[in-house]
């Protein structure tokens with residue numbers, strides 16, 4: 001499928017991405033999310049069904065598989 005970004009000649013390809021979302025003020029990271037990624041500009045499309053699944057993951061409050069280190073850029077530039 002052709003990229004939807006204006007003037008980008010790229011095509012979307014299926015990839016598993018690391019998706020970062022803000023949920024109730026917290027940063028949540030979900031890996032292996034299927035998405036379409038433009039190989040030129042990097043634009044990411046996530047299908048509606050996948051977004052519903054992400055909502056389900058966020059809402060069910062299960063224990064995450066992993067905890068990841070989280071750095072705040074602002075802490076280093078003050």
Ligand SMILES: [Zn+2]
Pocket residue numbers: 003004005008009010011038039040041042043
């Ligand atoms: Zn593109």
